[in-house]
Amino acid sequence: MLNPSFIDRIWYFLSSVKLAIFVFTTIGISSIFGTIIDQSSDPEKNIKLLTKIFGQSIALDVYKIIDTIGLNNMYHSWWFITLLFVFASNLIVCTLERLPSVLKIIKEPIKPINEEQFSNFPIRHHFTLNMHIDKASKLISDAFSKSGFKLYENREDNNIQSYSEKGKYSRLGLYITHISILLLFLGVIAGLFKGFNGYLNLLEGTNSSVAYLQNGQEIPLGFEIRCDDFDVSFYEGSDTPKSYKSNLTIIENGKEVLKQQIEVNSPLRYKGITFYQSSYGFSPSPQSLFHFRITSRSKKQLETKIHFDEQFTIPDTNITVKVADFSPAIAMDESGKLFTYADNMVNPAVFLEFYDGKSIINRQWVLKRFPQSWVFPEGEIEFVDLWGSQYTGLQVRKDPGVWLVYLACLIMSVGLYMSFFMTHKKIWILLKKNANKTDVIIVASTNKYKNTFENKIQETVSSLLKTDK
Amino acid sequence: MDSSDFFGISSIAYVLAMVLYISYLAFKNNTIGILATTFTIAGFASHTIAFIIRWKEFYDLGKMGILRAVPLTNLYESLVFFVWCIILGYLIIEWKYKTRTFGAFITPISAMALAFIDISGMSKEIHPLVPALQSNWLLAHVTLSFIAYAGFSVSFATAIMYLALSIDDKKSPYYILWTVMLGLFSIVLLAMGIDYLTFKIAGLSQKVFLKNYLFKATFRNESFLISITSYALSVCIILFIWNYGIYLKKLISSFKITQNQLDELTYKSIAVGFPVFTLGGLIFGAVWADQAWGRYWSWDPKETWSLITWFVYAFYIHARLLRGWRGAKIAIVSIVGFVSTIFTYLGVNLLLSGLHSYGSM
Numbered sequence A: 001m002l003n004p005s006f007i008d009r010i011w012y013f014l015s016s017v018k019l020a021i022f023v024f025t026t027i028g029i030s031s032i033f034g035t036i037i038d039q040s041s042d043p044e045k046n047i048k049l050l051t052k053i054f055g056q057s058i059a060l061d062v063y064k065i066i067d068t069i070g071l072n073n074m075y076h077s078w079w080f081i082t083l084l085f086v087f088a089s090n091l092i093v094c095t096l097e098r099l100p101s102v103l104k105i106i107k108e109p110i111k112p113i114n115e116e117q118f119s120n121f122p123i124r125h126h127f128t129l130n131m132h133i134d135k136a137s138k139l140i141s142d143a144f145s146k147s148g149f150k151l152y153e154n155r156e157d158n159n160i161q162s163y164s165e166k167g168k169y170s171r172l173g174l175y176i177t178h179i180s181i182l183l184l185f186l187g188v189i190a191g192l193f194k195g196f197n198g199y200l201n202l203l204e205g206t207n208s209s210v211a212y213l214q215n216g217q218e219i220p221l222g223f224e225i226r227c228d229d230f231d232v233s234f235y236e237g238s239d240t241p242k243s244y245k246s247n248l249t250i251i252e253n254g255k256e257v258l259k260q261q262i263e264v265n266s267p268l269r270y271k272g273i274t275f276y277q278s279s280y281g282f283s284p285s286p287q288s289l290f291h292f293r294i295t296s297r298s299k300k301q302l303e304t305k306i307h308f309d310e311q312f313t314i315p316d317t318n319i320t321v322k323v324a325d326f327s328p329a330i331a332m333d334e335s336g337k338l339f340t341y342a343d344n345m346v347n348p349a350v351f352l353e354f355y356d357g358k359s360i361i362n363r364q365w366v367l368k369r370f371p372q373s374w375v376f377p378e379g380e381i382e383f384v385d386l387w388g389s390q391y392t393g394l395q396v397r398k399d400p401g402v403w404l405v406y407l408a409c410l411i412m413s414v415g416l417y418m419s420f421f422m423t424h425k426k427i428w429i430l431l432k433k434n435a436n437k438t439d440v441i442i443v444a445s446t447n448k449y450k451n452t453f454e455n456k457i458q459e460t461v462s463s464l465l466k467t468d469k
Numbered sequence B: 001m002d003s004s005d006f007f008g009i010s011s012i013a014y015v016l017a018m019v020l021y022i023s024y025l026a027f028k029n030n031t032i033g034i035l036a037t038t039f040t041i042a043g044f045a046s047h048t049i050a051f052i053i054r055w056k057e058f059y060d061l062g063k064m065g066i067l068r069a070v071p072l073t074n075l076y077e078s079l080v081f082f083v084w085c086i087i088l089g090y091l092i093i094e095w096k097y098k099t100r101t102f103g104a105f106i107t108p109i110s111a112m113a114l115a116f117i118d119i120s121g122m123s124k125e126i127h128p129l130v131p132a133l134q135s136n137w138l139l140a141h142v143t144l145s146f147i148a149y150a151g152f153s154v155s156f157a158t159a160i161m162y163l164a165l166s167i168d169d170k171k172s173p174y175y176i177l178w179t180v181m182l183g184l185f186s187i188v189l190l191a192m193g194i195d196y197l198t199f200k201i202a203g204l205s206q207k208v209f210l211k212n213y214l215f216k217a218t219f220r221n222e223s224f225l226i227s228i229t230s231y232a233l234s235v236c237i238i239l240f241i242w243n244y245g246i247y248l249k250k251l252i253s254s255f256k257i258t259q260n261q262l263d264e265l266t267y268k269s270i271a272v273g274f275p276v277f278t279l280g281g282l283i284f285g286a287v288w289a290d291q292a293w294g295r296y297w298s299w300d301p302k303e304t305w306s307l308i309t310w311f312v313y314a315f316y317i318h319a320r321l322l323r324g325w326r327g328a329k330i331a332i333v334s335i336v337g338f339v340s341t342i343f344t345y346l347g348v349n350l351l352l353s354g355l356h357s358y359g360s361m
């Protein structure tokens, strides 16, 4: 049997703010290590770093210690997760502990106070107005309603007590903030246990019904996805990419159900699975097709797709054209020699040979990105694409917790706004009939930003005294 | 005139304002004070014009939505915006609290940031946006982060002033801490100023990156003699500030700023900075990462350091409200918070490697 005082002690421990401060500090400091020590699985980098700091002789031993306590995969280590867990429990217990008393404060409307109590407020003003008590009461209630206080009045023989409060719900702000952090945790956990984070490389023209995890494990999607086309475009005159676009098609039970173009900031979502444009690559094969758009001198248009080493004929002529060479990224060195400067299709070019019957009459490089190179005596040949040679790198994710995370963020914003930009303010005003004059005592309290509130009341009082003259 | 001319005008105005604010503190001459404010406002106006022109230049170049063309895409542009936020925040404080004392503390931060921009060789050219940055979240994320950073800078300045005002025992650890912090701050400013001069004299190309040039003229100089002298001089500067720091107290107190006001101002700037940072820095950053890469959090160094900074300020809030920490103790938490902020912003990019291509130069 558990000793009840033991549970009490755990409860007390978990409700303490000291624990919160300890957890803040520990998570903070350990995260600092996490950003210095490389968190990828490759030990080499860390050993290098350690050798720099500690010298050759003990670097390996230090690494072993780091490896044992998991500092090189810290965010997934048992102790870091325990810390987060303690953090969450701390937050829950702390919130439960205080919520009832705050709810009570909120439920209870503000009440008039005894005359003696008027002397023990830190914000306090005492002055006399040269007017009848009824007029004074009207004036004061107008002045305060300007700053948002609706005054309740309590009349007794010779005096009037008015009181009001504002922003009492702001006291809930911190609970809303705390609860949002718990929701965030729930969302993250849901994502970790019920979702996956994988990738998929899809060559143009191919399809897949699975995605892959980092460790190579296959995850069935429940439908098929096909890449119809992938395209990078560049800013004019530079190799700075402007956009990566993939045209994707979702196929379910043999039927095309959705076609969508995705870009880096606009993914495709289908049945809870999201496909993000994340990388691309070049992997040509004999099946890849060169796509040309030809305009002959007689203004006849022709679009054609051919394999490497195949030919097409320019309309209205006997001239045939053959693809004889290809470079994914062509450039010229200082001596005028051509070379390929990148592995990806950054600046693709085809080398075309023109035949009149059997004899070669012309040969020329045609660059996809440079229209100047498309011009020939026979017309214009635009190199549109080498289709089927690029693959799109998709990040594939299923995260059923993400909406909870978003909701938590929304709630947290509201909670923080209430905590920091709203305050719970109370005022009490006692008016005492003093012949034809009125003695006024104003007291006020606030849970935050006392100086600001004090100044505000000071201003109202000054303006009251001014109208009195 | 293009945007960089206007930026040039405003940096000169801020540096002059810094000198004027400091002389105002020393001589307490009202005309100097008004002049200092005038220079700050003029600099701010020119800064605003420059920012708008750059936005337009960017818009014309990129031919995309007006919101996506906001010039906040690299370290250079974000620093420029950071300075803008600080100055705006300061001007509001000067106007609301009717005091110019803070100017002497805030303009040096701005001047330091601008000097840093200039020496760093950070590319000032307008670069078109790579695809990952073509998001409207970028605007929200970066703008709000910088507003929060500005709030944190103000809290740093007021916390230092608080410590300067409240402690005169030279052996007190708090006194040592604030003088050393101020010393380090001045040394970094000075060292970067020297970098700037030598950099300009040597006429090096902008391609020499910050990483290679920072402190090259001083601490990291090839000549052992120069580097050791720099260290020795730094120690002297710190000792000097440590020794004469008490005069700062006399200066500040002669301006009728109370410790209470400073304490509350520190809390208030954090009370603005913290929620804005949560929303803009952490939440919008996560949303953006979620849109662009499909994960809202990936523990990369930049993200982790933002989280660390967030925890420091959460610590501040809880220690203050719940444990009732006041005075020097809490001022130090806010100083730690600012050091962490600076590291999140610059240190991560300069010292740690990460995925965050955003801050790359």
Ligand code: HEM
Pocket (backbone or CB within 6 Å): A015, A016, A017, A020, A087, A090, A091, A094, A098, A173, A174, A177, A178, A181, A416, A419, A420, B311, B314, B317, B318, B321, B322
């Ligand atoms: C990083 C996580 C946390 C955040 C962002 C956070 C945020 C906040 C905020 C915004 C406030 C309101 C401050 C104000 O009213 O001005 C607050 C107050 C409070 N927090 Fe947290 N909190 C966190 C974690 C915790 C934990 C783990 C505990 C558990 C001990 C805790 C206990 C409290 C309590 C008791 C208050 C009430 C302060 C008062 O009564 O004035 N918080 N917190």
